[in-house]
Amino acid sequence: MSFSFNSSWSVNRTPKLFKVDLDGNMYCHHEIVAVLRMAGPKSVRHGNQFYGCPQWPLSDCKFFMWKQDFDNFSKLIQDAVQVQQVTKS
Ligand SMILES: [Zn+2]
DSSP: OOOOOOSSOBOSSSBOOOEEOTTSOEEOTTSSBOEEEEOOTTSTTTTOEEEEOTTTTTSOOOOEEEHHHHHHHHHHHHHHHHHHHHHHO
């Protein structure tokens, strides 16, 4: 049984490139740790949390990801790590 992890993981739309370290910190396009924010009442997902550029709105690099999407991604990584640990022996 083999398992390969595709690093060009996408969120149902266009593929997104982003960087995550081993501690689970996500980095924006400035290479700084992204911050967690709450979507406002104007958003279709009002109340949902998302990661954005920490320098927004002064120097927004347009980095954006829903926390739910990131959690799904984190689970994929954890599953991949566990599979690797199981098959390493
Ligand atoms: Zn940024």
